[in-house]
Amino acid sequence: MKPRTVLSMEQALSLPHATLRFAQLGWRVIRIEAVGGGGLPGDPNRYIGSRVADDDRRSYFIAPNVGKEAIALNLKDARAHEILRRLLHELDVDVFCCNTVPSRYASLGIDPATLRASKPDLIWAGISAMGPRFPEAPGYDPVLQAMAGYMEVTGDPNGPPMLSGIPVIDLKAGDEVYANVMRALLERHETGHGSEIHVSMLQAAASWLTTVLPLLDFDCAPNEITRAGNEHRKFIPTNVYPARDGFVYLAIGSDVQWRRLTAMPKFAQVANDVRATNEGRHREREAIHREMASVTSQYPVDEILADLYDAKIPATRILDIRQVRELPALRDRLTRTTMPDGRTIRMQPMAVDVERARTELPFPPKYGADTRRVLAQAGYDAGQIERFIAEGVAA
Numbered sequence: 001m002k003p004r005t006v007l008s009m010e011q012a013l014s015l016p017h018a019t020l021r022f023a024q025l026g027w028r029v030i031r032i033e034a035v036g037g038g039g040l041p042g043d044p045n046r047y048i049g050s051r052v053a054d055d056d057r058r059s060y061f062i063a064p065n066v067g068k069e070a071i072a073l074n075l076k077d078a079r080a081h082e083i084l085r086r087l088l089h090e091l092d093v094d095v096f097c098c099n100t101v102p103s104r105y106a107s108l109g110i111d112p113a114t115l116r117a118s119k120p121d122l123i124w125a126g127i128s129a130m131g132p133r134f135p136e137a138p139g140y141d142p143v144l145q146a147m148a149g150y151m152e153v154t155g156d157p158n159g160p161p162m163l164s165g166i167p168v169i170d171l172k173a174g175d176e177v178y179a180n181v182m183r184a185l186l187e188r189h190e191t192g193h194g195s196e197i198h199v200s201m202l203q204a205a206a207s208w209l210t211t212v213l214p215l216l217d218f219d220c221a222p223n224e225i226t227r228a229g230n231e232h233r234k235f236i237p238t239n240v241y242p243a244r245d246g247f248v249y250l251a252i253g254s255d256v257q258w259r260r261l262t263a264m265p266k267f268a269q270v271a272n273d274v275r276a277t278n279e280g281r282h283r284e285r286e287a288i289h290r291e292m293a294s295v296t297s298q299y300p301v302d303e304i305l306a307d308l309y310d311a312k313i314p315a316t317r318i319l320d321i322r323q324v325r326e327l328p329a330l331r332d333r334l335t336r337t338t339m340p341d342g343r344t345i346r347m348q349p350m351a352v353d354v355e356r357a358r359t360e361l362p363f364p365p366k367y368g369a370d371t372r373r374v375l376a377q378a379g380y381d382a383g384q385i386e387r388f389i390a391e392g393v394a395a
Helices: 014-024 059-065 078-090 112-118 141-147 168-191 201-206 213-218 255-262 265-270 278-283 285-296 301-310 321-325 371-377 382-390
Strands: 005-009 028-034 051-054 069-073 095-098 123-128 195-200 238-243 246-251 315-317 334-338 344-349
Touching: 005 014, 005 078, 014 028, 014 059, 014 095, 014 123, 014 168, 051 059, 059 344, 069 078, 069 371, 078 112, 078 371, 112 123, 123 168, 141 168, 141 201, 168 195, 168 201, 195 201, 238 285, 246 301, 255 265, 255 278, 265 285, 278 285, 301 315, 371 382
Parallel strands: 005 028, 005 095, 028 069, 095 123, 123 195
Antiparallel strands: 238 246, 246 315, 334 344
16 A cells, blocks of 8 residues: 655644654655744754754754654745645655634645645645634644633632643644544545645633533533642542652542552542442542541551552552653554754654554754655756755755
């Protein structure tokens, strides 16, 4: 089967995360970056983080951009619009992606009507803050975490709203592109037609408000839809508890698990008749958390976890990122790339194991590194390519 080809005008994280997933499947991913603009050339994320390879391939840029090719086109120039359309045909591109504000689609020659008129079986996918109905809105993960209520439900109830430690909305939007492109490919197989996909970061984020947003129509208590710290709003006790030499997170998800917990001599003192049901435990939640902490603080983490494991109660110590990387369930599933100096870099695993997927991916290319080669594949001769570069149409 012919590997799919993706042409992606991408920057930052949301869309590079999506196209990384295609690259992991062995698809050809060609990222388009801008020419000019008055700042550093190309994707601003090239210049974020420590210098690990050279000036335009810094630490924050590497992991989402392995396994890709890089070209630079000045899509403010109508000649670059023609180059883009030629690339679609000559490279038999399956998917075109972008993550710029929708107000720029037409002027850059990347609007879905134009590109799909040129190649009707093309799948066009765009990420923006709130979709084409709000064409000027910039899509920044922290701002959208605030707008979508994520910050309101994250953090200590007695403290300020907080960001997630991971850019979850960027990553969610990228995963929606991945999923919806797969759906569109299936539909194209059945109909022969392409399609257009508009991923609103705000709407994608709001689709995850499953456990809070519907509660509004149930006349919920205010504390059900705001910050709860490390405890679960519904299942008691589910929280972080101090141990003699660290912390334990344990989760009681049913009355059966509660009975198993309080059958242990250590935790017997926490039980009473009211607490036999989760509803009853809600009424005494603050006292339960205090009493649980009083018990766990007397014992080392390993002893508590051994008891909870024997009782089949979900629990863990709080792991840092170094410890996560060494988990037996993950350490042989990490993806890798090789630095220009030969060092191996271990990266995040694929979300799901896929047979014949690429877990060793080439290091990201420098800005415009593949422009000449890709334009030549589209049928431009060396003289034409050099003129494009000399005149600022490409770089």
